[in-house]
Every structure is written in C-alpha cells, then in structure tokens.
Amino acid sequence: MTKKLLGILFTFLIASCGAGRDIAGDRATRLETSSGDIHIGVAGPFTGDLAQFGQSMLYGIELAVDEINSAGGVLGGRKIKIERGDDQAKVNEGTLVAQRFAGDPDIAVVIGHFNSGVSIPASAIYEKSGIIQLTPASTNPKLTQQGYKLIFRNLPNDDENGRQLADFAGRQGYKRIAIYFANNAYGKGLADVFEKRAKELGITVVDRQAYDTERDEDFRPVLTKWKGNSLDAICIAGENPKGAIIISQAREIGLKIPFMGGDGIASSELWEIGGAASEGVFVTSYFHPGDKRPEVVKFSQTYRLRFGRLPDVWAAQAYDAMKVAATAFEKAGTISPPKVASALRALSDWQGVTGLHNFDANGDVVGKKVIVTVVKNGAFKLYEE
Amino acid sequence: MLEQIAGGLALGGVYALIALGYTMVYGIIELINFAHGEIMMLGAFYVLAFSVSMSPDISNAFAIYTSIAFYFAVDSHLNKRFGLYGIAFAVILAFFFWFSSRKLFIAEITPLIAIPLAVIATAISGMALERIAYKPLRNSPRLAPLISAIGASLFYQNLAQIIFGTHRYSLPMAVKISNAKILGSNFALAPVLIILSAVVIMIALHLFIAKTRIGTAMRATAQDKYAASLMGINVNAVIAMTFAIGSALAAVGGLLFTIHQKTLWPYMGFMAGIKAFTAAVLGGIGSIPGAMLGGFILGIVESLGAGLFGEAGYKDAIAFVILIGVLLFKPTGILGKRSVIKV
Structure with a gap:
C-alpha cells in the first residue's frame, strides 16, 4: 500500500516537473543568444483543394525572403531560411504541423495558417511553445481573442470584412439577399457577421444554406430553389474552388443576379473555373495589383517577372507578413519571440503593399482598409461605386 | 419543381453512363468492378492531358503510365506479336505528351481530337486493369476479385495523386461549354449536351450488344463462359472487349461529369463511382436499360431531395436510403431478373 502511494506520488512529481517547465521561456532564452540563419515556419494548404492559396502564400514569401537576403539579411547579416508545413486545410494536419514546428528549437516565427479553422487550434500550440504566429489569412475574430500574447494577423478580421460586405450591399441597394456559407470556422463566422449587419441596414436575409467543403459538388438544387425567391444578390461566405463552382453552376442554370463574397473567393480560380460566369462578381480584398502606389507597382512587376502572373491578395499578404516580421526583428534587435512580439505591437504605420500595419494589444491589425474588387476580363479590378 | 427535375436528369445522365460500366462487367463475369469510378477519373484526366499543355513532369509521368498500361492491355489478350506494336504505339503516345507539354503543338488541341484519344487511352487502362487485377483471379472464389477491385481503386486514386497532385484542375473545354447558351x-x-450524349451512347451500346457479332459473343459469354468457348468464342478477348467498352464509356462519363461539376480532381471517381453503383443496383445490376433507368431516377431523387427538403445536406442520405430499400424489398433491382442457376 505504501509502495503504491509512493508510486502515485512519484508519478505526480514527474508530471508536475514537466508541467512546470517553461517551454516558451526556454525558447526565448535560447533564441536570444542564437546566431546564424533565422528559421521561419510557413504553414498553409500546399496540397488539396485549397492548394492555390497556399501556392500564392509561398510565392509571396519566397519573393520577400529573396529581397531581404539579397539586401544583406537582418540583424547584421543573418539570412532567413524557410521551413514549410503543409496543413492541407485540415485541422488534424494543421495541429501536426504546429507540433512539428514546436519541436524545432530554432523556429521563432510561423507565418500561417491559411484557414481560421486550422489557425485557432494551432495557435494554442504556438503560444504554449513560445513561437510567434503571424497569419496572413485567417480572419475569424476568435483567433486573437484567446488572451494569447504571441498570436498576430496582418489583415482585418471577419467582423470588419462582414460589415464592409454588408455595407457594400446596402450601398448597391440590394434588399433581398441569400447567404451560401461553408460549414467551417471562416464561413460560419463571416455569414453571421454579414447577416447581423445586413439586418441592421434593413436588408432581408431571405435564406441561408451551408455547404460541406469536402463533400458537396452539386449546388444546383439550392440555387434552383433560390431562383424563385426574387433575390437581389447572393453572398458567398466560403473559399474557392467551391465558391467558383457555385457561381459557375448558378450562371449555368440561368441565375443572373450579382454574387458577392469575402476574401475567401479572392483567387484566380474564379475565372479559371467559371470563365465568363465570374464576370461582375464582387469580392472584398486588401490588395489589387492595379494599385498606383510605387511599392505596389514595384511588387507587382517583380512578382510578374518571376512567377509569370500578377500577384493576388494572398501573395501580397504573405509578402507583407514576411517583411513586417523582418522589420520587427530589426526593431527588437533579437529574434527572441516575446521581444519580437513587443516590437510588432510598437510598430506605427508600417507601410506594406497591402496598406498600413499597426498591431493592437490582441495582435489584430488596425487601420488596414477593406476594399471591394470586381472581376473584369479575368482579373480583379478596384470597384468604383 | 420542373427545373429541379431537369437538373436531376443531367446528373442522372452522368450516373447512368458510369453505371453502364458496372453493369456490363457484372453481366459478364459477375464482378463488381469497384475501380470503375477511378477509370472514369482517369478518363477525365486523359481529356485534360490531351487538350491542354501540362508541366513536363506531369506529362512524362502520365505517358509512362499509359505506355505500361498499353503493354499489358494488348500483350495478353489479342495477339502475342501485337505487343511489339503496342510498345511502338506507347512510344508515340509518350512523345505526344512530351511535345504537347513543351508547347510545340498548338496550345489547345481541338476537342475533336482530344476526346477520341482520351477515350482510346481510357479503354486501354480498363483492359490493363482487367489483365493485372482480375484475370489471374478468374477461377478464384468471388471474394478475391472483389478485394482486388478495391485495391485497384485505391491504387488508381494514389497514382493520380502522385502524377497530378491533389488539387483541382479546370478543363477549358468544360468552362466554355458551361457558359454556352442555346435558344436565345x-x-x-x-445539361442538354449531357442528357443527349448519355442517351445516344446508351442506345448505341444497346444496339451494339443486340445486333453485332461481338455483342452476340458477349451475351453468349455472359450466359456460360465454358459453352461459349466450345462454340469458338475467344472468351478472354470478349472479356477484355467488355472492359474496353465500359472504360471508354467511363471516359465520356468523366468528361460529362467534369462539365457538370466544373472541376476534376483525383478523388472525383470515388463518390461518383459509389453513386453509379447505387444506380446500377437500383435499376437491376447486369441489365443495361436498368442502369439507364437507375441513373436517371437517382439523379432526379437527389436533386428533388435537396431542393424540396430545404436542407441540401440530406441528399446523399436519401440516395443511400433508396439503395437500402431496394436491396431489402427487391434485391434484383427494378429491371433485374432473378438469375437462373446454371446447370
């Protein structure tokens, strides 16, 4: 009996030793004094349905890293080195990627993930292991409202996106709208905010339907039903390629009303899949390559020369995320995550290709504008109302 | 309501075309060819590979696969010496992919060439599948080829992922057709194109089996393989031919499926295959008119189910509840006949 009790006591002792170890502190101390290459994790969907978004992120980061390294690196000549983690836009793969990065003592910053549903569970792992997570894409408000110190995003969240989208619908004079949303954290969050704001503006949300991001392929039954509802517009709260497929199928069955959507459908798949069907679709964004600001012109040109296509918003977002992280390293004078986090919060009006960056206490970006773009001749153009 | 039914007819046409492959194979060797959905997926990818320039890696890998499939397809069944010609043809095919990947051909090859090439290449894949996965097991217990079929299905899904990656492709031809309008x-x-081509192909197949010599040989083989071989029918060739025709139809099915669903991807065959199998069972497996009927019924039910009940999420459940119902109350399907025990 005594032996047994002792055994249990011993187990507790060991367990409490493990829990008491300050993993985040260990990483901070280690990285404070480290030298040599700076390792940055890049996480996103590089294979699977959402691979095009992941590819854009990678291109943007590749360009930023090459510019930083060829200009002599950061912190007196230290080069940046990228390590990829493919989350396939799936929660379980995303947490595996986060655990892999957490197990690597050299990683200071992770840029990613793409999907809110993946970013939120992964953020707990990054926070506990003392890694900065800077997502260029996840917009669900919950991500930065968990009381964490090391989690950042460099784009407006869905409270802002959904509100802007509904305001836009109001300005366009739409009175009856239906919402088609993806059954994930991003889609549901955006749909809720949009619906709430639309109701405030006196817009009737006639119907809202969810689709399964993995299983649903045929959206005609729902779209056909909506054909008889005399709608003014349909709002898509989801990601491409499914968003593009919905629009294409709607045009095929003769549904001619305008489509509008959040940043999840801001990718070239709209016209690659939909062709002419995608003309006139309204999409919220933070970037369009036709912007006349000198840094955007330069970025768009180098990107096009290198990758043979114009940058989309996700390439620009990832490019800015990498650049703003490098700026924070310089400001902090070290890559120790807590100090880099303070440096990020202390930034004032840092100018990127997607606009101004100021981070608040939660890690949300403040002051960045949501713009409305429209698909015209197979490209996003700024919509002038 | 009418519009929902019209939408369901198009989906049903695609299911029916794929279901024909299941039903033909079952009719002849009493095997559920679970890899048939993957053959459809390969067909769609062949249309893509023949009609647009793809990256050299993808083209080369696909050409190598095609060469191997061709070798197995022609080597065994038709004529030993023909194997050499097969290899020659495969080399030409490989060069074709290689050149097209390097844009030496016109950027977009006309569908009139791309579709027949894809149909032939898919038929070859079907024959190779039969040669490798089913022929060695022809005299084994019925469970063995069934397991082999599931294995082949997984193999093709993974092969396609290795060659093409896991993301979705869009087919320019399908994008154009999707946006085309008629009568104003x-x-x-x-949808008109899908339904028309499905019906025309099914009537042609019915006539082929009812009127031609090969069709007669197929029916004889279906009745009794041993007796058929005594009558001078080359049973192996007939079975290979069945797989070739079924797979050729699957290639057309794959193209129509891509037009209907707008994209193609390595997993597309899985769910479509299961739905088509449901359609085949619903109509009576082994019966060709049954496969057509089953496909159209399933398409309409799915479309109505999602449109009328308000919740689109139930449409798969409705389809499978029907399958279970049919299996419980009329296991032979709507047009199926109770099989006569051969003596």
Missing part, C-alpha cells in the same frame, strides 16, 4: 440566352447548353 436563357437555356444552358451543358
């Missing part, structure tokens, strides 16, 4: 600006071409 209100009537879409795509």
